Amino acid sequence: MYLLKSILCATALPSILLAAPNVPFTTSKSRIVDSTGANFTYVGVNWPGAADVMIPEGLQYSSISSIVSKIKSLNMNVVRLTFAIEMVDDIKDKGGDVTVQNAFTKALGSSKGPTAYQAVIKNNPQFNASTTRLQVFDAVAAELSKQGIYVHLDNHMSKGAWCCGGGDGNAWFGDTYFNTANWKRGLEFMADHSPPKTKSWTSIVSIGLRNELRKPSSAGSSLAYNWSTWYDQVTAAANLVNAANPDILIFLSGLDYDTTLSPIPGAGDLGSGKKFQKSSFKYADKLVLELHNYQNSATSCDSMKSSLNNGGFKALDASAVNQMPVVLTEFGFNQADSSYNGVYAKCLRTIIPQWKAGWTVWVLSGSYYIRSGTQDFEETWGLLNHDWSGWRSTSAINALKDMISASLAA
Structure with missing residues (x-):
């Protein structure tokens, strides 16, 4: 009944919905391909929606359509949209x-919560007192589809909060807030909450099973932190997601804050006699690997290349046992200084397009509703400025445009 209400809720949807072109996507060796067989490279940005309020950020400062238009102006083709x-x-x-x-009252308190909510509905008058969090996600997905941008949905957290740390209770399967049964159920629900049932999600092309798996800093989980546990849990979740929506791609993240997928390209030993063999999955052409990289202090591009390759990008090579697409779903740096001109940023702008790998930069947000207890938190890594009215740094954005052009050309 709830899903039916969500589908029928007119307040959450723009007046015009356009079917996304050339979906569904599949994979072929190291590339993602659309329904016509043409290569598709993910070139996009992260839009967080998994923190305390559990709706996409920025709506107290801007309309959904205005935010999406800014993304579109960069010629990006995908948004990594996070949820809890x-x-x-x-x-x-x-x-x-x-x-x-x-949701705003619960997250921000009885004084500031209503003020933030009123700002949201002033900028987004299609919402009202009965609008739910999921209906806001529906509206964001619909606007992205309307403006020709694909959606990559990402499970960022179990409990809605800022991510990530070893002691936040969301680190590993079975951790304090990381109930594995609820996690699988949640992924299944969100995969099912898409076309043809929910017409606002016509441009969803993929889902990430979990963001930045990491070792818990306390004994919050009874499940061992190793590749064997990873394999059991990820495989079970992927099976449910594919059954719920066989059209979407499934992104698999690794260990250590998703900085390594080292045993996967070569089908190495995962422990307990287990090996990851892409060919053993009936939906092998729907599997994609994702990695994160924040080597901001790097002084050598060669060392970065080696690190990224060993971390999992070698899956792009024809020699890999499990040759698969790899997408850099998180990387980023301070937008308020000259970091865009440093070794780290320059290296990624060069090698990721050369490798024909997709990417989504962290992060769109110029500010957060609340982050780690601080309300209206300033995000200097955000492409947008604090009030989401424009870019934080024209120089950094121009450099990013170079990366966008190079990736699309590749």
Whole structure:
């Protein structure tokens, strides 16, 4: 019943919905290809929606359409849109989703929460007191589709909060807030919450199973932090997602904050006699690897190349046992200084397009509703300025445009 209400809710959808072109996507060796067989390279940005409020950031400062238009102006073709499993838990276990109004009050308090909510509906008058968090995600997805941008949905956290740390209870399967059954159920729900059931999600092409798996700093999980556990849990989740929506690609992240997928390209030993063999999956042409990289202090591009290759990018090579596409779903740096001109940024602008690998830069947000207890948090890594009205740094954006052009040309 809830899903039906969500589908029928006119307040959450723009007036015009366009079917995304050339979907669904599949994979062929190291490339992602669209339904016509043409290569497709992910060139995009992260739009967070998994923190305390559990709706996409920035709506207290701007309309959804204005934000999407800014992304479109850069010629980006995809948004990595993050969500928290807690939102689905509320829907499944607590009688339905939380309204946006109540979500702001819960996250920001009874004084500042209503003020932020009023700013959101002033900028986005299609919402009202009955609009839920998921309906806001529906509206974002619909606007992205309307403006010709694909959606990569990413499970960032279980409990809605800022990510990531070893002690946040979201680090590893079975951690304090990382209920594995709820996680799988949440992924299944979000994969199912897409075409043809929900017409606002016509441009969804993929889903990331989990962001930055990492070793818990306390004994919050009874499951061993190793590749064997990873394999069991990821395989089970991927099976459910593919059954719920066989059209979308499934992104697999690695260990150590998703900085390594080292045993996967060569089908190395995962422990307990397990090996990752892409060919053993009935949906092998739907699997993609993702990695993160934040080597901001790098002094040598050659060392970065080696690190990235050993971390998992060697899966792009024809010699890999499991030759697969690899997407750099997170990288980034301070937008308020000259970091865009440093070794790290320059290296990635060169080698990622050369490798024909996709990417989504961290992060779009110029500010957050709340981050680690600080409300209206300034995000200097954000492409946008604090009030989401323009780019934080024209120089950094111009450099990013070079990377966009190079990737699309490749």
